[in-house]
Amino acid sequence: MADNIPKINDLQHIAIVGPGLLGGSIALGLKSAGLTARITGIGHRQASIDTALRIGAIDAGSLDLAATADAQLLIIATPIGLFQPTLQRLANIIGPSAVVTDVGSTKRRVCQLAAKYLPNKNLFVGSHPMAGSEKRGVEFARADLCHNATCILTPTRSTSRDALALVESVWSALGMRLVHLTPDRHDRILAKISHLPHVLASALVNLCTDSELEVSGPGFLDTTRVASGDVNLWHDIIDSNADHLLAATAALRKQLDRLDAAVRSGRSAQIRQFLDAAKQKRDRLVQFKLQTHRFEP
C-alpha cells in the first residue's frame, strides 16, 4: 500500500482536536520526547486554547477544524458525544493521507463512525490511552501523564500497516505499553475494569447520607475517587457501551448473590473463599503491574 504515511520523526504537523487534560498531556509529552512537529490544538473554548498555548502544549490554536487541513496526524480527544459531528466535518477538511486516531474510552462506536465518515477509513486507528485523572481541563495537563500507562489499540484487518505503525510509535514515544484488542473485546473488558467500577463508586456514594460519609476513612475516598469524574464524559461512555455494562452489572449481581447467601447462612468457609480468591488475584495483578509498568501500585 502506497499510503504516503510519514514516520514519526518526519511528521511536520500534528492536530489535537480537544486539547483538554489528556490531549494537552499528549502534546506536552510529544514535545518533551523531542518531536519537532508543529502541534495545532482545536478547541471549543478560546480560554482552553489560550491555556494550552500558555503552558506550551500547542504551537497554534484555533476554534475551527479547518486548521487541521494539512495535518499528517490527527488525534481526536473530544468527548465521545462529539465524535459524530467532528468526524463528519473533518471528512471534508483533511487530506487523503492524513492518519486519524482518537483517545476515546469506548471503541465500537468511534470505529463505526470513522468507517462511516472518513474518506480513507483504513487510515483510522482506534486508540485508548488509559491515563487520566478525575480532574478536567488542560490546566492539569502533564508531560508524563501517559508514562508507563497502557494504551489499547483497536486496528481492524483493513487498517493500513503504516498508519498503525505511526500511531504506535506516537504512543510509544510517550512511554506507553501497547496492547491490541478488537473494538468489541476492548469494550467488553473495559465495562468490567472501568465502567462497572465507576458505576459502583457512584452507587456507593449515592446510598449514603452526607453525615454518614463524613465518618468515612481514606479507604472510602480511594474506592470512590472515580465518582468525582466528569459527568458528561462518563455519560457518553455508559451510553456508548450500554450492552456490555449491563452484562457487567449482571455479573456483579451474581457475585453478590454468592456472598449474600454465604453471609446469610453464616458459612465462614465460603466467605473466606470469596475474599481469598479476590486477594490472591489482586496480589497477582499488583506483581504484574510492578514488573511491566515499573511503578508502585
Place this chain on the structure above:
Amino acid sequence: MADNIPKINDLQHIAIVGPGLLGGSIALGLKSAGLTARITGIGHRQASIDTALRIGAIDAGSLDLAATADAQLLIIATPIGLFQPTLQRLANIIGPSAVVTDVGSTKRRVCQLAAKYLPNKNLFVGSHPMAGSEKRGVEFARADLCHNATCILTPTRSTSRDALALVESVWSALGMRLVHLTPDRHDRILAKISHLPHVLASALVNLCTDSELEVSGPGFLDTTRVASGDVNLWHDIIDSNADHLLAATAALRKQLDRLDAAVRSGRSAQIRQFLDAAKQKRDRLVQFKLQTHRFEP
C-alpha cells in the same frame, strides 16, 4: 463515681494485646506524643513481639495475658474473632480499676462480650480508630498512622465518664478526630462506608480473569485496593456485622436497578442525574475532609 482512673499523663503501664500494624502504630504514636508509661505488648507469636521490641513500639513483650495484671489501660487490638477468649481470660487477670478499650472494626459484638465477661463493664469503652492499610504486621507500624484519622467511640449510658475521658485523651494524643456513635449506629454506617466497599472490591476482582485485569489502569487499583486486605480480619468483620451488611448490599442493588433501567432504555437525563448526584456528594465530602482533617484526599 470513684473509679480511681488516672489521667493520661499519670499512666504508668499500658498493655496492648495484639501489637500488629495498628496496635504497634498506636504504641509508637503514644511514645512519639511524649507518654512515659511503660507499654507491654502481648502477642501470639514471639517473632511479632521481637519486631515490636526492636522498632521500639513496646518496652516489654509477652505471649501470656498475665503480663497485663497491673496495666491501668488495656488496648485490645486482636482480630475480632479472638475477642471472646481474650476478654474471658482477662476477666481473671486485670485489676478492678483497669480501663479497657479496643480497636475493632465492628462494635456491637465487642461491646456485648465486654459487658458479659469484664468484672467492671463500665470501664470498657469501645473504640474504632479508622486507620490502617491493606498491609499487615507490626513491621509496617508507623507513629503517624492514626494522625488526622477519625476515631469512633461507642460509650453507653453506663460507661464511666473518667474511663471515657482517659480513652478519649489517648486517641486525641495520636491526633485523631473523635466521633461518638452507638454500637448499632456504628455498625450500620460502617456496613455502608467500609464493609460494602470491601465486598464490592472483592466482587470486581472476582468477576475478571487475570488477563482482563492486566489491561486495567491505576483507577482500578485504587478502587480495589481494600480487596488485598487480610482475609481472616475481613471474615470476622463480615461475620460480626451480617445483618447490616445484607441491608447494605440490598441498598446497592436498588441503586443498580435504577441505573440499569436508565441505561437499558437510554434515558440520558437519568444516567446524568445518577452520576451527578454522586459527584456532588463526593466533592462535598472531599471539601469536608480538607477542612476537618487537613489532608489532601
